[in-house]
Amino acid sequence: MPSRAFDQLRDSLETARGIGPVKAAVKEFAGQLGFDWFAYLSVCGPEIDTFSTYPRAWQGNYINKNYATIDPVVQEARRSERCFAWSERDLARALSPDQVRFLGEAGDHGIASGVSVPVSAGFGRTVLFTLASSNQCDNCLVECPFLAASIASHVDVYARRWMLEPITAVTVKLSPRERLCLSWMAKGKRMSEIAQIVGTKVRTVEYHLQNARRKLDATNVTHAVALAVRQQLI
Amino acid sequence: MPSRAFDQLRDSLETARGIGPVKAAVKEFAGQLGFDWFAYLSVCGPEIDTFSTYPRAWQGNYINKNYATIDPVVQEARRSERCFAWSERDLARALSPDQVRFLGEAGDHGIASGVSVPVSAGFGRTVLFTLASSNQCDNCLVECPFLAASIASHVDVYARRWMLEPITAVTVKLSPRERLCLSWMAKGKRMSEIAQIVGTKVRTVEYHLQNARRKLDATNVTHAVALAVRQQLI
DNA sequence: CGATCCCCTGTGACTTTTCACAGCTGGCGG
DNA sequence: CCGCCAGCTGTGAAAAGTCACAGGGGATCG
Numbered sequence: 001m002p003s004r005a006f007d008q009l010r011d012s013l014e015t016a017r018g019i020g021p022v023k024a025a026v027k028e029f030a031g032q033l034g035f036d037w038f039a040y041l042s043v044c045g046p047e048i049d050t051f052s053t054y055p056r057a058w059q060g061n062y063i064n065k066n067y068a069t070i071d072p073v074v075q076e077a078r079r080s081e082r083c084f085a086w087s088e089r090d091l092a093r094a095l096s097p098d099q100v101r102f103l104g105e106a107g108d109h110g111i112a113s114g115v116s117v118p119v120s121a122g123f124g125r126t127v128l129f130t131l132a133s134s135n136q137c138d139n140c141l142v143e144c145p146f147l148a149a150s151i152a153s154h155v156d157v158y159a160r161r162w163m164l165e166p167i168t169a170v171t172v173k174l175s176p177r178e179r180l181c182l183s184w185m186a187k188g189k190r191m192s193e194i195a196q197i198v199g200t201k202v203r204t205v206e207y208h209l210q211n212a213r214r215k216l217d218a219t220n221v222t223h224a225v226a227l228a229v230r231q232q233l234i
Numbered sequence: 235m236p237s238r239a240f241d242q243l244r245d246s247l248e249t250a251r252g253i254g255p256v257k258a259a260v261k262e263f264a265g266q267l268g269f270d271w272f273a274y275l276s277v278c279g280p281e282i283d284t285f286s287t288y289p290r291a292w293q294g295n296y297i298n299k300n301y302a303t304i305d306p307v308v309q310e311a312r313r314s315e316r317c318f319a320w321s322e323r324d325l326a327r328a329l330s331p332d333q334v335r336f337l338g339e340a341g342d343h344g345i346a347s348g349v350s351v352p353v354s355a356g357f358g359r360t361v362l363f364t365l366a367s368s369n370q371c372d373n374c375l376v377e378c379p380f381l382a383a384s385i386a387s388h389v390d391v392y393a394r395r396w397m398l399e400p401i402t403a404v405t406v407k408l409s410p411r412e413r414l415c416l417s418w419m420a421k422g423k424r425m426s427e428i429a430q431i432v433g434t435k436v437r438t439v440e441y442h443l444q445n446a447r448r449k450l451d452a453t454n455v456t457h458a459v460a461l462a463v464r465q466q467l468i
Numbered sequence: 469c470g471a472t473c474c475c476c477t478g479t480g481a482c483t484t485t486t487c488a489c490a491g492c493t494g495g496c497g498g
Numbered sequence: 499c500c501g502c503c504a505g506c507t508g509t510g511a512a513a514a515g516t517c518a519c520a521g522g523g524g525a526t527c528g
Contacts (some may be wrong), residue, residue, distance in 0.1 A: 157391045188454055190484065352498050
C-alpha cells in the first residue's frame, strides 16, 4: 500500500549527496510508515558504525555503554536471516540482568516496539536496519521480507557511500529537493506530474526548479538539466 | 550453505573499481552457485541497461530485437515482487507466438532454466537480476528470497556506480540538424532564437526537435536533451 | 512519367512553462 | 519579543512549447 513511501525513499537516496540527506530521507520514510525513529547499525567485528534518530540521550548511552553487545534485538538479528518485529513484551523472556536493564532504559526513552531488518554485507559486516515506535504499530515491512531486505541494502549502500567518501567539492550545490525535481524533469515529467510524485504543489516544484536554474545560471529548465547532467549533479 | 559465495560476492563488489571487476565478481558468484550465466537488466521506461555473460550472439539478439518487451521472465518479474525460479517447461504455458519463438532461440543458445530476482529502484526503475543454467539446477536463492533481494540490490547499486554512461537499447542516430537544434536547446536557447541562428523558420526547428524526440523516445525536449547528453550524442 | 520519401514550412488550438507580485509559516539569532 | 530568512503556496498574464492537419519542392527509383 504505502509503496509510495518506498519509491520516495529510493528516489531520495539516489539523489542524496551526503550523509545528511540520507538520514533525512530515511527519517521521512520511517515517519510515513508510522514509526517514530529509525536506527542504522553496522557491525564489523569490534568496529561499529551507527546513526539514528533516537533521542540524543539514548544514542549516547547506547554507544558509550557498548549496548550493541547485549541488545537482544541485535542478538536476534545474528540468529535470524530475515526481518522480524519486536516489542518490549516479546523480548522480555530469558534475558540476562543486563538485558533487562537495557530494556528498561530503552523504555524510559519511549522505545516500545519496532521492526528490524538484518542484512549481511562484505567483509563479515552485519547491518541492522531498524524502525521503532513508542507504541504498538502494525507495519508492512515484516509482511514483505524481500522488500525489507532490498530497502535495508539500499540504505546501507547509500549510507556507507557518504560515510566513507566525503562530499566532493562541486562548484554549485543543489538542495535535495532541487536535485529531485531536476532529475524528474530530466526524465521527461511535467511539473504537475512531479508535484504528484513528490507530494507537493505544482507551485513548489516550480519554485525549486527556479532556484536550481538560478544556481546553475540557466535560462530555462532544459538548460539547467543539461548543465546538471554534464556536471554529474543528477 | 554456500554463504561463502555470498560473502565473497559482497566483498568483491565493495572493492571493485570499475564495471569489469563487478562483472567478474558476479560471474564468479554465479559459477559458485552452479549457474552458467548471469544477467543484469535495468528497465526505466524505454531506457534499458543490461549486461550479462550470456553467449555474445544471444546478447546481441536480445538487445537488437528488443526482447526485453516480450521476455516472459521479465513479464513475470513485473507481476511478482519476489524472486522466482523458471525453466523452459514452466514458461511454456499461455505464451504468444513471439514468446514461443523467443524461448526457442534462448534454448538454441543453451539457456534452459534459472532464477530471477526483481527489485525496484528509484525513479520507477525496475531491476531484474538473473542466474541461468543450461540444465535443471536446484538452487538456494529461491529458498531465501530476502537474501536474494539483498544481493540483487547490491549488484544493482555497485553496477550502476560504475556504469557511468547508460547504454540505451537502440543506438539512435541523430541527423546533423537534429543535433544542432538539440545542442542549442541544451544551451538554453529557445526555438525562435535557434531559428535565427541557423537561419530557418521556427517551425523547422520544432520539426527537427520533434524528430529528435521521436528517435530518442522522449516525452519533451528537456527529456531529449538529458538523454542526448548522457549518451554523449551532443 | 508517377510514386515515394525526405526536408521544410504554414496555421490554429491547446498545454506547459516562465515571470512578477504576494502571502503564510516556523525556526533562529539578536 | 521582534526581525529575518528559508521553504512553501497562490494568482494571473505572457511566453514558449506541443500537437494535429496540411502542403510545397526536390531527389531518387522503377
